[in-house]
Every structure is written in structure tokens, then in C-alpha cells.
Amino acid sequence: MMDESNPYLPYIVKIEDAWYETPVGDRAVKTFKVSFVDEKVWDTWSHEPGNCAMVGRLGIGESMFCISSSPTEKGYLRFSIMKAGKVTSALHELEAGDTMTVRGPLGNSFPMAEWEGKNIVSIGGGIGQAPLRPVINYVRANKEKYGDLSVLYGARTSDLHCFKTEFDEFTKEGTACHLAIDVEEEDWPHFVGFVPDLLMKVAPEPANTIAVTCGPPILIKFVTQGLEKLGFTPDQIYTTLEERMKCGIGKCGRCNVGHLYVCKDGPVFSYATLKEIPEAFA
């Protein structure tokens, strides 16, 4: 954690590299690869797949984003950010060499240790792939500890796929990789349809398997229903939630779903937990 005595103080990070995942414009996704200006921070920094951070720009503000790199990727952090509002638009203006602020790591993480020995199925849609990316990369870097890894991912069009080149790498490594787009495109060799339909077609075996999913709320809802149909129990299904946040440390109040703070008790929840909280799907 940043300054132990003051959780509101951010680190200054330098952008090492920045690129667009999707076509430039409104709602474009841009990835920032950053490192701490004060290199000593790396000595105390540690994060887990699923952790978030407040990313911001002095003079504008900060917002919560998942850390989209796995702790097994050393020497940098990655954030993949969709241009949507004031803070994200200001961040999108930044390029390699510029500085931003990072306050974190915040929130809980996927229980990677608990999942050792199990198969992992990742089911993502759109920018929802960002929090799943560290899980996938963590499993890839620790192959011997886990069973089979499979990746299901879709977006409205092939242009809107985030982390495009990485899926080819997965396939080369032997990871089952299933891609989808919502509507037919010329020369698209993969599935056409929504991610929940892709899930039912691929129909992963629930035995000794953990499913992690993230995407728009409607995707999470139907993927969860699909997983249950396939025989997954609620404690085999994990997702990450997002709400508006300001402090990121369980104080400012707004990100609660029921009695849980998404910033601190989450963002990672098992469906077994969320089922009991009606507001989780509000």
C-alpha cells in the first residue's frame, strides 16, 4: 500500500507505452503500461489478480480501474481504460512519457491459491476482459499448478476485441480459445453470436472447474444462468463488480451493494455471495 500513514496519497507513475485496443473515438479502449517514477516503490509493491487501483491525473481526478496485468508480469503495471467520462477522457490524452497517478493496490483478489489443481474457464465480454487478463496470465505463468485453461471472449465486432494479439498466443500455447462477435463479418472464422450462446456451445465441464466472468451486467447475468444450466454450482462461479467510487478504501460510502463495499469487500465475489444480495445486480 502507498504511504502506510495516508491512503489518500497516490504514487506518480510514468507511462512507458500506450496504445489503442479498439478504434480511436468515443468509448475507445486504450492500454497504458506504466512504472513507478520512484523505483523503490517496486520493493514494497505487490498485487494479486483482481486487485484494482485508483488511476488519475492531477488537476482532473481519479477513478477506479482493475490492474489488467498479472503480478507475474514484472516491472510494469497495465491499465486498459475505456474513454467514457471526464477522468478517462483526460487519461486518453496522455502518451508515453507522460505521468499519471496510481493509488493502490485496492480491493480483494481472485483466490488463485484456492484454485490450484482446478481447470479455469474465463468468460469475458468487451472491456470486461481487463480484469480476467491477469487471471489468465497468472495461470499461464503457473501452468504446473492448474488444470486446463480455456478462454471464451466476445465483443460486438472484431474491431472491438481487446487484447487481440494475445488470443493467438494462447492458441499457440495450446489454450482452448473461443472468440465471438455479435454480428456476421466477412472472413470471421469464429463464432457469431452473444457470449452466453458461445458458452452453451463450448459447454465446459463443471467437474473440478472454476468459471470467472466479467462484462456488461447483462452478460454476467446470462453467463451465470448458463453456467448453472451446465451444472456449475454458485461457489464455482466468480465475477468482478464495479460501482462508482471515490475513496477506494471503504469510507466514502457509494459503492456498497447491500452491506458489502465493492471497493474493499470486492471487486471479486463468488456467485454464492452475490446471490444473497439483491442489490448486487441493480
Added chain:
Amino acid sequence: MGDYKFAKDKLAEALSGLTDYEVFAPAAVGDVLRFKVVEDPASVSLDYDNTTVPPKELMFPQTETLFKYRLGQTDIEPTVPDASAKRAVVGIRPCDALAYTIVDNLYGWDFPDPYYQQRREATTLVGLACSDPCANCFCPSVGGAPASEKGLDALIFDLGDAYYVKTLTDKGEEFAKAAGLEAAGDAEAKAAAKQGEEALGKVQRSIDTAGIPEHLPELYDDKFWEQFSDRCLSCGICTFLCPTCHCFDIQDESEGFDSRRARMWDTCMFAEYTRHTSGHNPRPTRKERTRNRISHKYSYFPEKFDVIACVGCGRCINNCPVNIDIVDILEKSKQAGAKEAKTA
């Protein structure tokens, strides 16, 4: 701890002795009574019901700078208050002191909040026991009392011709010494205890909170909330004047190149509070927001910290422009549950 007293006309003299402290006491600001730094001890009066604005602002100011910086530069200058700069709050009501002990849980939780905690640490709380509770007080229902000592360093009783001061902590003792108070005897202590007992009997409103924290989540989708939320104006006064409401926003502000990141009171009664950048809002109407306010105080907070986040001060009832009454909501929540059970 000790027993002290001072004659009523010696209040200014006692306050003048507190040269080591920054002293806060109730003061009229326009139509509003709120705690202000004492400039002139002779102007302080302890003859009041309760302040309009709760003294939460002394630990958690309405707007507070977290750090300063120059636009275009990356040097950050934190503005954490100094815990060694002593402060005394004189005349705080027991409900408002109790509120600090509740909010302490939140600000001390996991990532301790240095801004709040440093101020708490620096502050001596000298309470003023209530002899005549207000019409909408219900402190005994939520762990308080007109002469509750919880969270206080000393407690003053108005005994008519004199003030009796009971010190409760070392900080309180230090305060009594600095104020130059004279020793009191058994007679004053007894009179104070009797007054406290009598005041307890004068509290007119109550709510039996047993079962409410467990029951409220069951009413999540119930139409019950609408009878209150339909007339709510979303003005937020119930939360801004609540001594336990602690929600805040964080904003960056610049004047020329001089910039700061600041936090300011916010309210769950505003739609913007939870609205996502995408436009999606998990609490889009007053129904969800009313439900959240009540559920947070009486269910979510107790689930986390084992204490109800309400002290029964009655401010939200007294100041609501459309007479929404939290005691009424809680009472009716029980009936709503009972009706459900019958039809089920």
C-alpha cells in the same frame, strides 16, 4: 475520575483558562446553531437544545483539503492536521459524542484515515447532559441516553445555579484543571445522577430495534419504501445534518496553478452519488435511495461494525421539509414484514 463544579456566571472565566486549547462551543450563525471556535468566552451560552449542524464537522469538515500540488508538477504536499494541537469541544450533546464512537469504526477500519483520526486524537470532548430531551429524541433506543458518557472526556450537568462537571478520562481531567474548576461534592453528583434519570423518563419517542437489521434486507423489493420515498424531495438534509452520516466525494480543484484534492460531504440521497459514467444508475429513484439510507444505518452498518449508525438525535426528523420520520419508517418496516408473512 473527578467531580468538579463552577458557578454559572463563571463559564467565561473557565473557558478563558483554556489557553492551551482551541475551544469550540455552540454559536448562532444566522438562523443556524453550530460549533464555532470561541473568540469571546463571554459570548458562549450553554443554554440551548441542540445545534442545528452536528459537530461531526469538527472531525470531518464539510470540505477538507487532502493534499496540495501545483498544476503541471508532481510534488504532493499532504495536509494532515496536527494531533498535538489540542482542541476542546465544550457543550457537545451525548448523542453527538456517541456518533463519533460509531463513525470511529469506519474511519479506523483497515485503512485508518489520518485526517479524521488526528483530529479525534487532538480533541477533548466535554459534553452537556440533556435535562429536557427534544420532541423527536429517541437516543435510549439506540444505545444512548440524555446523560450518556459514551465517547466523552467530561460531562457537564446544568444544576440550575451551577454546573457540575464529571470527568471521565485523563483528557477530561486535564481539561478541568486547565479550566480551573473547583471540586464538587457528593450532593452535586447525586443531583446530577437524579437529573439524568429524570431526563431519561422524559424521552417521548422510542423504537424497539430488535430484529430490524435482519429484517430490512427482506424488504428490498417491497412497495413499503414508496410511501416515504414518494414524497421525498431528494434535498439531502437528513444526511447532511446526520451526525453519523459520513459519505464524501473527492474532487480536484485549481485556482491558477494552485491546486488541491479535497473531499466534501456527499449524500446518498442524490442521484449523482451512484450514477456510473455510462449513465447506468444502480439507485435511480428516490425509492432505492431512501431504502439505502435507512438500510445503511439500521442493517448494513450493524452487519459490518455491530452497531446501528443512528444516535436518535432527531435532526433528520426535525429538518425534513416533508416530514419523513425515521422512527415512523422503522415502526412501519416491522408491519410491512408482518403483512408479507401473513400473505405468504
